[in-house]
Amino acid sequence: MTDTPVIELNGVSKSFGGVVANHSISLKVPGGGITGLIGPNGSGKTTLFNSIVGYHPIDEGSIRFKGQEISDYRVPQIARLGLLRTFQQTRIYSNMNCIDNMLISIPHRKLGFRDMFKNRGDKATMEEVDRLLDFVGLYEKRRLISGDLSFGQQKLLEFAMALMNRPEVLLLDEPTAGINPTLINGLIDRLRRANEELGITLFVIEHNMRVIMNMAQSIYCLAHGELLAHGTPDEIQNDQRVIDAYLGAH
Amino acid sequence: MESFSPKLHLPILIFGVAAPFVIPGVTIQIAVLWVMVLFALTWDILGGQMGYNSLGNILFFGSGMYISAVVQVSMFADVAEYTASSGAVDFKYTDAQYFWGLGLGVIAAGIGSAVLAAAIGWTMFGLRGPYFAIGTLGIALTAGELMGTWSWVGAGGGLAMPVFPGSADGKSMMFYFLCFFAAIATYLFCSWLYSTRFGLAINAIRDDEQKAEAMGIHTLRYKTIAWSAAAFFLGISGALFGNITGFVEPLEVAFPVATFGIFMVAMSLLGGKGTLWGPILGAILFHFLKEFTWTYFLGWQWVALGVLIIVNVVFFQQGIMGWLMDKFPERFGIVVDKKEAAE
Ligand SMILES: Nc1ncnc2c1ncn2[C@@H]1O[C@H](COP(=O)(O)OP(=O)(O)OP(=O)(O)O)[C@@H](O)[C@H]1O
Ligand SMILES: [Mg+2]
Numbered sequence: 001m002t003d004t005p006v007i008e009l010n011g012v013s014k015s016f017g018g019v020v021a022n023h024s025i026s027l028k029v030p031g032g033g034i035t036g037l038i039g040p041n042g043s044g045k046t047t048l049f050n051s052i053v054g055y056h057p058i059d060e061g062s063i064r065f066k067g068q069e070i071s072d073y074r075v076p077q078i079a080r081l082g083l084l085r086t087f088q089q090t091r092i093y094s095n096m097n098c099i100d101n102m103l104i105s106i107p108h109r110k111l112g113f114r115d116m117f118k119n120r121g122d123k124a125t126m127e128e129v130d131r132l133l134d135f136v137g138l139y140e141k142r143r144l145i146s147g148d149l150s151f152g153q154q155k156l157l158e159f160a161m162a163l164m165n166r167p168e169v170l171l172l173d174e175p176t177a178g179i180n181p182t183l184i185n186g187l188i189d190r191l192r193r194a195n196e197e198l199g200i201t202l203f204v205i206e207h208n209m210r211v212i213m214n215m216a217q218s219i220y221c222l223a224h225g226e227l228l229a230h231g232t233p234d235e236i237q238n239d240q241r242v243i244d245a246y247l248g249a250h
Numbered sequence: 251m252e253s254f255s256p257k258l259h260l261p262i263l264i265f266g267v268a269a270p271f272v273i274p275g276v277t278i279q280i281a282v283l284w285v286m287v288l289f290a291l292t293w294d295i296l297g298g299q300m301g302y303n304s305l306g307n308i309l310f311f312g313s314g315m316y317i318s319a320v321v322q323v324s325m326f327a328d329v330a331e332y333t334a335s336s337g338a339v340d341f342k343y344t345d346a347q348y349f350w351g352l353g354l355g356v357i358a359a360g361i362g363s364a365v366l367a368a369a370i371g372w373t374m375f376g377l378r379g380p381y382f383a384i385g386t387l388g389i390a391l392t393a394g395e396l397m398g399t400w401s402w403v404g405a406g407g408g409l410a411m412p413v414f415p416g417s418a419d420g421k422s423m424m425f426y427f428l429c430f431f432a433a434i435a436t437y438l439f440c441s442w443l444y445s446t447r448f449g450l451a452i453n454a455i456r457d458d459e460q461k462a463e464a465m466g467i468h469t470l471r472y473k474t475i476a477w478s479a480a481a482f483f484l485g486i487s488g489a490l491f492g493n494i495t496g497f498v499e500p501l502e503v504a505f506p507v508a509t510f511g512i513f514m515v516a517m518s519l520l521g522g523k524g525t526l527w528g529p530i531l532g533a534i535l536f537h538f539l540k541e542f543t544w545t546y547f548l549g550w551q552w553v554a555l556g557v558l559i560i561v562n563v564v565f566f567q568q569g570i571m572g573w574l575m576d577k578f579p580e581r582f583g584i585v586v587d588k589k590e591a592a593e
Binding site for chain 2: 104
């Protein structure tokens with residue numbers, strides 16, 4: 001883990017009509033680590049992710065990826081820089097089988113004109129696909145139409161697709177939501193391995209406190225669109241403002 | 251994904267080669283069948299594989315027809331003089347001028363239509379779903395009307411194509427085989443395209459374009475190339491069709507939005523969109539039904555076709571290939587892979 005932040009937000013604000021979804025948020029995601037983002041429902045977590053990946057223009061502030069200002073880049077450009085996100089409402093290519101979902105998720109960073117017309121996957125790519133599908137436990141289902149998989153399986157597929165893309169930073173929007181509790185430990189383990197073995201920096205939105213307190217080295221907490229607190233899992237767990245925000249929200 | 255392929259290559263090839271000799275009376279009808287196959291295949295590149303339902307693809311058929319007409323005429327005459335005389339002056343041309351004109355005209359029609367598609371795609375691809383459908387329809391309708399006001403190409407009165415220097419049978423035979431080859435080339439192109447990464451990318455755009463963007467896919471680039479490729483083949487088919495008809499006119503011949511323009515869609519849906527063979531089977535079935543009703547139910551033919559389309563979209567949305575895929579998924583490679591077996 002290095003000290004230079006890969007993502008750095010300064011005073012980012014975003015409103016939808018009268019709703020202030022994010023108000024002057026500043027935060028840093030250090031490279032190589034796992035950073036958490038928590039907050040009650042509607043506190044602006046997904047909006048912040050959307051702003052980072054260029055899904056909508058922000059009203060104010062600056063977003064830097066490895067020092068480079070990206071707040072006016074478009075979604076595919078940012079993805080090709082190596083900053084990728086998964087969706088809270090899982091999104092996969094539902095009429096394609098798992099293998100094809102994986103094959104088209106290769107990094108598009110350096111794809112030139114001729115690469116568009118190459119074979120779907122060479123031997124090395126196919127091996128990578130098999131390995132990653134095996135990694136998330138979907139090897140046997142690899143030829144099935146992905147839209148027919150269960151919700152949890154689709155979530156795992158989406159995660160495998162993200163890994164296939166070899167991002168530098170992965171923004172995960174509630175990776176354990178809808179996953180069978182008995183499988184959550186397995187998923188945490190996989191996220192950790194993606195972080196440690198593949199060196200992918202993770203920035204994770206999570207409602208499951210046990211999960212995020214276990215994984216993250218540093219956690220940001222949002223409430224009503226404002227940054228409420230920042231600290232280590234221990235500090236966050238004992239922060240009275242955080243406890244109030246969660247209790248107040250329920 | 252579509253590993254399944256009906257064993258139809260050889261029968262279709264034999265039929266295609268033998269037909270004009272065995273049943274010479276219907277050579278032109280079968281030539282039109284190949285044009286229909288080309289229509290359905292090219293429509294499906296966007297409509298089925300990429301999820302962009304264009305109602306205006308006939309635009310590129312018409313643009314190809316006009317481009318080749320202009321190229322062919324300009325081989326031996328000034329286009330403005332030629333159209334102004336509307337057949338009153340007998341322009342002389344040699345066989346070489348005719349055939350060079352035809353060859354260059356067909357190529358220019360393909361390239362010109364592809365460029366047109368790229369130019370229009372730049373703005374049209376900002377539209378989604380029904381807006382794209384209506385937008386493309388609007389462009390095709392506008393094109394027909396505009397060509398009808400442009401006197402350089404004969405305006406609403408149209409322009410006569412150079413006459414084939416040979417017998418009527420020779421003309422049918424030559425254009426029959428050109429149409430047949432155009433359809434085969436389109437099939438081979440699609441079959442190759444869908445086997446590449448390009449095929450996966452446009453399928454991904456169909457299933458979830460926002461996801462595709464979020465994964466870094468160059469969506470606009472893929473969409474533009476896909477439409478240009480479809481327009482290339484459509485342009486060629488327009489050039490051939492104009493020569494077969496012998497007369498180019500904007501509304502009925504070059505931009506028949508309500509007939510050919512809709513047939514393209516209907517045929518793909520009937521055969522099963524988003525598959526390689528669906529549009530082909532759909533085009534064959536549709537064309538035979540159409541010729542059959544024209545022959546035996548004259549007066550009711552449009553009703554019969556309308557009923558067919560309604561039955562298709564109400565009760566049989568997946569089309570022939572989609573139905574087969576539901577019935578026999580394992581034939582299409584949709585199977586559970588046992589891990590032991592693979593290692
Ligand atoms: N596209 C949009 N248009 C209008 N309002 C929006 C939009 N996106 C988000 N909002 C509003 O912004 C606020 C924050 O929403 P956001 O989805 O960021 O919350 P969240 O923290 O991710 O919540 P959850 O935990 O439920 O996923 C909400 O009040 C929401 O209604
Ligand atoms: Mg959310």
